[in-house]
Amino acid sequence: MNDNRIPVGILGATGMVGQQFVTFLQNHPWFEIAWLGASDRSAGKPYCEATSWRLDGAMPTGVERLVVQECKPANAPRLMFSSMDASVATEIEREFAKAGHVIVSNSRNHRMEPDVPLLIPEVNPDHLKIIPHQQRLRGWKGQIATNPNCSTIVLALALAPLKQFGIQRVVATTMQAISGAGYPGVASMDINANVIPFIGNEEEKMQQETQKILGDFAGDRLLPLSAKVSAHCNRVPVVDGHTVTVSVEFDRKPSQDEIIRALVNYRSVPQERKLPSAPPQPIIYMEEKDRPQPRRDAERERGMAVFVGRMRECPVLDYKFVALGHNTIRGAAGAAVLNAELMYAEGLLD
Numbered sequence: 456m457n458d459n460r461i462p463v464g465i466l467g468a469t470g471m472v473g474q475q476f477v478t479f480l481q482n483h484p485w486f487e488i489a490w491l492g493a494s495d496r497s498a499g500k501p502y503c504e505a506t507s508w509r510l511d512g513a514m515p516t517g518v519e520r521l522v523v524q525e526c527k528p529a530n531a532p533r534l535m536f537s538s539m540d541a542s543v544a545t546e547i548e549r550e551f552a553k554a555g556h557v558i559v560s561n562s563r564n565h566r567m568e569p570d571v572p573l574l575i576p577e578v579n580p581d582h583l584k585i586i587p588h589q590q591r592l593r594g595w596k597g598q599i600a601t602n603p604n605c606s607t608i609v610l611a612l613a614l615a616p617l618k619q620f621g622i623q624r625v626v627a628t629t630m631q632a633i634s635g636a637g638y639p640g641v642a643s644m645d646i647n648a649n650v651i652p653f654i655g656n657e658e659e660k661m662q663q664e665t666q667k668i669l670g671d672f673a674g675d676r677l678l679p680l681s682a683k684v685s686a687h688c689n690r691v692p693v694v695d696g697h698t699v700t701v702s703v704e705f706d707r708k709p710s711q712d713e714i715i716r717a718l719v720n721y722r723s724v725p726q727e728r729k730l731p732s733a734p735p736q737p738i739i740y741m742e743e744k745d746r747p748q749p750r751r752d753a754e755r756e757r758g759m760a761v762f763v764g765r766m767r768e769c770p771v772l773d774y775k776f777v778a779l780g781h782n783t784i785r786g787a788a789g790a791a792v793l794n795a796e797l798m799y800a801e802g803l804l805d
């Protein structure tokens with residue numbers, strides 16, 4: 456282990472995603488948890504008392520005795536992961552960025568702001584170039600970068616290798632795990648043996664975020680992809696792992712072989728730079744006719760890969776397939792940690 460690890464803090468450390476951060480950052484080769492923050496209900500208590508641990512396995516030992524702080528910039532490390540309740544994230548994240556902190560956020564609050572990167576390190580690492588513009592515009596010494604919504608990341612990562620064929624129209628239907636709603640989430644009386652065909656604002660987020668992520672950096676702006684994206688979002692009785700069925704139409708329809716090869720061979724900056732949390736293969740194409748499945752596949756590759764299968768012709772658009780990703784790892788904490796690794800590798804934490 457490197458003794459010169461960078462101290463990091465977690466805003467919203469007691470919540471579901473906060474707990475994923477704590478777990479995911481255990482034994483990280485570059486980052487070391489030095490500071491934990493939450494609401495004033497938790498501040499002043501040791502982490503083990505402030506937190507109802509909801510993940511499998513015991514709370515990691517290194518953090519148990521850390522005293523939870525109020526989410527105020529004083530004494531916090533420069534690099535801060537954020538997973539605060541969305542009702543408070545806007546102001547607190549801005550306050551930290553203004554005070555010189557690098558905020559790597561999971562919350563939806565700043566994702567669609569034009570000068571804030573909505574980052575998937577494999578897909579749009581160049582969008583980090585908007586940061587100097589953000590700092591100039593807002594007069595900040597610090598900065599905010601965000602990761603996408605947990606279902607968007609599955610769709611956008613699966614579509615990224617196909618951008619070369621000119622994506623025109625996308626129809627995506629999700630089957631989203633209950634852990635995506637935080638704790639306690641959906642009432643068991645509602646979700647047991649049932650499907651709920653509504654998740655507030657989720658369809659709009661998926662549509663707009665996908666266009667932003669797959670768009671281009673144009674000097675001082677991020678231009679969204681002009682493709683039309685239509686999302687149908689459903690909550691299903693699955694614990695972890697969001698499944699998305701996708702139909703897509705292209706400018707230039709590739710052969711089925713070409714499209715599968717593009718997915719299988721997809722590698723990008725995190726793999727080239729060997730970022731510690733990067734999966735060796737960001738997309739794993741499964742040949743089995745009934746895969747991927749959330750219970751069997753979501754946890755593989757430390758929850759950081761997106762699994763794609765069932766590529767076939769679509770009689771309405773060009774092709775259809777299924778994609779799966781771990782919603783609280785690749786869709787939340789793991790995504791943010793990979794973002795911070797890229798920012799570090801790009802010198803943005805100097």
Ligand SMILES: NC(=O)c1ccc[n+]([C@@H]2O[C@H](COP(=O)([O-])OP(=O)(O)OC[C@H]3O[C@@H](n4cnc5c(N)ncnc54)[C@H](OP(=O)(O)O)[C@@H]3O)[C@@H](O)[C@H]2O)c1
Binds near residue numbers: 493
């Ligand atoms: N669950 C997912 O799969 C998922 C995926 C992607 C993104 N997200 C986003 O990540 C964020 C956290 O989600 P979650 O499921 O982890 O929620 P959660 O379990 O409800 O946790 C919320 C966290 O925010 C803290 N908090 C609440 N009020 C605060 C305040 N006034 N000041 C400072 N901290 C405060 C809470 O601290 P206390 O314990 O002290 O109340 C807790 O640590 C949300 O913005 C959510 O939209 C969630």
